[in-house]
Amino acid sequence: MVEKKVVIIGGGVAGAVLAKTLQDQANVTLIDPKEYFEIPWASLRAMVEPSFAERTVINHREYFKKGDLIISSATNISESEVFTSDGRKISYDYLVIATGHTELIPKTRTERIDQYKGENTKIKSARSVLIIGGGPTGVELAAEIAVDFPDKKVTIVHKGSRLLEYIGTKASRKTLKWLKSKKVDVKLGQSVDLDSFTNENRTYQTSLGESIEADTHFVCIGKPLGSSWLGETLLKNYLDGDGRIKVDEYLRVKGKNNVFAIGDITNVQELKQGVFAQGHAKLVAKNLKLLIEGGGKAPKLGTYKAQAPMSIVSLGRRHGVAQFPFMTVVGRFPGIIKSGDLFVGKTRKDLGLEPNVKKS
């Protein structure tokens, strides 16, 4: 029997799980602009402890051994083919779009780990650090630096009226209190003019006219959604106002029988979390298996139910703030769940890998 061709665009949290799960059942092609999958929520720890990245930056080939791997970006699609920026044309029977968010990061694992070493040097050699953005990335980075380098002055400037606006106000308040207890200065409702900094004055001006002295800065504002390339494709009318792909209960692009979308790129009404993106991937793996084995007959596909709000933001190595459906907790309890290993061992195991790597 000729194997069905499944093309997965995007090798992030959702795409990696799908590629790993489906590689024995179909002829799978994974398209991603970089040679590796990276555990996104571990990246801030890798900035204060670069050796952490040895476990969190994983070559795609480590978990995806059987299918075709194309290191490039998808630029267009037709009813049966995907086109890439390096001029390739890949045909598909089933297509899965998993392009979550985009980020300008290096192509190879070695370059990515070196980048973390560079960021670590930048942190270590500064006496004061300015963090721009008070979402999960800015908060987690501020907490990592405050805990590992308590003598450094850390300031967060955030445009919004509260930290962590994607979850509840209680979580914002508790996080602010925790950061203040670690002497992190938090300035809300203002933005930073990066052009105002010079090596001589070492000062940044904010939109409210404040001056912040800092030796270096990190920009931690949200990454753009990975759907702009779809704007000129046959899926352009399948995007909602935020640029997310409209999917049905089977996570199929609404109105398209052989095209699915998973992860942050979908318009599923739930918090955008990796654990949910992994759930999408597992469901679509099952649905694709049913379709492939059904051989043309319409099988009964599994349906996806949007998940209740749940998120844990780590606050250094021992603490965290957790938004559960009916409760918000700050301190050791969420820290025990997330902040020690940041789910790295678990994520590696889900990809069929050893939780630890041998020291090179």
Ligand SMILES: Cc1cc2nc3c(=O)[nH]c(=O)nc-3n(C[C@H](O)[C@H](O)[C@H](O)COP(=O)(O)OP(=O)(O)OC[C@H]3O[C@@H](n4cnc5c(N)ncnc54)[C@H](O)[C@@H]3O)c2cc1C
């Ligand atoms: C600081 C922080 C902490 C977090 N903590 C947690 C947590 O504790 N638990 C949790 O569950 N979630 C957490 N999240 C959220 C989680 O990281 C995301 O929900 C998850 O990464 C979404 O997965 P995804 O596969 O949809 O997208 P992504 O992981 O963003 O992957 C998208 C992939 O698509 C690729 N791509 C983009 N465009 C193209 C293209 N045109 N062609 C080919 N490839 C393309 C990208 O290179 C990338 O590899 C956290 C996020 C942040 C920022």
